[in-house]
Amino acid sequence: MIKVYLDNASTTPILPAVKEAMLPYLGEDFGNPSCIHSWGDVAREAVETAREQVAQLIGGNIEEIVFTSSGTESNNFAIKGLALAQQNKGKHVVVSAIEHFSVLHSAKTLEKWGFELTLVPVDKYGVVDPDDVRKSLRKDTVLVSIMHANNEVGTLEPIREIARITREHGVVLHTDAVATAGTVPVDIKDLGVDALSLAGNQFYGPKGAGALWVKRGVRIMPLLDGGVQEGGRRAGTENVPAIVGLGKAAELAKADMTRRTEHIARLRDRLLKELPARIEHVVVTGHPQDRIPGNASFCIEFIEGESMLMLLNSQGVAVTSGSACTSRALLASHVLIAMGLSHEIAQGSLLFSFGIDNTSADVEHVLEVMPPIVERLRQMSPLYSKFIKASKGGK
Amino acid sequence: MPAYSAKVMDHFMNPRNVGEIENPDGVGEVGNPVCGDMMTFYIKVQDNRLEDVKFKTFGCGAAIAVSSMVSEMAKGKTLDEAARITPKLVAEELEGLPKQKFHCSNLGAQALNKAIEDYRSKQKKVAGGKENERQKTRRR
Numbered sequence: 151m152i153k154v155y156l157d158n159a160s161t162t163p164i165l166p167a168v169k170e171a172m173l174p175y176l177g178e179d180f181g182n183p184s185c186i187h188s189w190g191d192v193a194r195e196a197v198e199t200a201r202e203q204v205a206q207l208i209g210g211n212i213e214e215i216v217f218t219s220s221g222t223e224s225n226n227f228a229i230k231g232l233a234l235a236q237q238n239k240g241k242h243v244v245v246s247a248i249e250h251f252s253v254l255h256s257a258k259t260l261e262k263w264g265f266e267l268t269l270v271p272v273d274k275y276g277v278v279d280p281d282d283v284r285k286s287l288r289k290d291t292v293l294v295s296i297m298h299a300n301n302e303v304g305t306l307e308p309i310r311e312i313a314r315i316t317r318e319h320g321v322v323l324h325t326d327a328v329a330t331a332g333t334v335p336v337d338i339k340d341l342g343v344d345a346l347s348l349a350g351n352q353f354y355g356p357k358g359a360g361a362l363w364v365k366r367g368v369r370i371m372p373l374l375d376g377g378v379q380e381g382g383r384r385a386g387t388e389n390v391p392a393i394v395g396l397g398k399a400a401e402l403a404k405a406d407m408t409r410r411t412e413h414i415a416r417l418r419d420r421l422l423k424e425l426p427a428r429i430e431h432v433v434v435t436g437h438p439q440d441r442i443p444g445n446a447s448f449c450i451e452f453i454e455g456e457s458m459l460m461l462l463n464s465q466g467v468a469v470t471s472g473s474a475c476t477s478r479a480l481l482a483s484h485v486l487i488a489m490g491l492s493h494e495i496a497q498g499s500l501l502f503s504f505g506i507d508n509t510s511a512d513v514e515h516v517l518e519v520m521p522p523i524v525e526r527l528r529q530m531s532p533l534y535s536k537f538i539k540a541s542k543g544g545k
Numbered sequence: 546m547p548a549y550s551a552k553v554m555d556h557f558m559n560p561r562n563v564g565e566i567e568n569p570d571g572v573g574e575v576g577n578p579v580c581g582d583m584m585t586f587y588i589k590v591q592d593n594r595l596e597d598v599k600f601k602t603f604g605c606g607a608a609i610a611v612s613s614m615v616s617e618m619a620k621g622k623t624l625d626e627a628a629r630i631t632p633k634l635v636a637e638e639l640e641g642l643p644k645q646k647f648h649c650s651n652l653g654a655q656a657l658n659k660a661i662e663d664y665r666s667k668q669k670k671v672a673g674g675k676e677n678e679r680q681k682t683r684r685r
Contacts, residue, residue: 456605474581475605494578
């Protein structure tokens, strides 16, 4: 059977060169980087090389990079750590309504700890209006966090404009760049942010390693207390193999970014254009142009995401959905709802996310198997038969 | 993908009795798209038995499998027997449903029951109508 992996937003495969780089640290080079002997030296050098590689990917300084276990940890660390470090200045934080749960739920935790939270809305494309950020700022605002691009609908946010505003007001700005770092050019000086999260498993590195970049001079409170690893900001023995893999993936991403982006965007563009041409009542979600190259997200009307996923899976195609039924929480995607889509339409959410291993044949396979799947589920759908009856009655 | 049993997968991949019945004797609709699942059951009754059962379902794999299973369990049963089909029995026949799916997607029995109630209330109206007719005739 043809197997087509189009779920790179969930995680990317590990590049062979990345795996090769990691292997010694799963074997003979097992040392603890904190130790003062040759095993420790080898491990420490490997971690510091990775730090250099990650710093170069985003244009930061090596001492500003803190390795974490994941994008989720980076975001938790940023939101809680940056807010807590400044709580003597104020207790108000601002995040967008479409942030990843690792930002959103961290902000809600801050609320439980006595902070006040403002959620900035988005328009129908999922774009934050910088003016709304400006309006949300108060004297006691200590942190703004707006994602660089949304992981579900791919929309890129106007971070530069938002950074100008937060700088004017002297408020710390964090951006969740998990969906962008290693995929599109991300330069912290160009963006003008104070902190940035990234994760290696989004750009062909392993799971288990992420990073938070925090600008020199910006205070952050550690989440994990213990030893003085990561400059005292994140205790715990480093996940050396994963960090090495993250570093190698960062180096390769930087070197190969243009070619990757062109390849991925070309495939994505074909699906984005062809799927709505071949199937009626398909809504493209996210911004028409300002979106990350691999993202093709849709809502297929009158049917539900999980049943589509299951039928696609039976045709060898792996994708994801923001429908209520696919989430463990049984809630439709907060991103789609914040963009003003009805629950009914959000239930038909489908996200295809492309990666460097995908080919034109993959897109053609999807375009071939999708119409009959949609047709089959629509023939079963009471919403569709109501729609058909209503439109016939109207004529 | 949730861990679905082979039986659930079979009913999802090859659902039985999908469709609508023209001039049905009863219709039952449950759920709404907000919670994710919507089911409509159509029944045809002959001599107090479910001669035909069909459904249309908007929802996840479990919702579709549940609908299919309920239609299969109900077909040919008397109304009283069919009304005794419970979500628990449906889940058992499907060799189990994932925990989080049990409540939201297991609406088939409820939809079938609504269709039976719909049929019975129509019958009462018809019977009541006939009774009125008779009384009118008598008065005349």
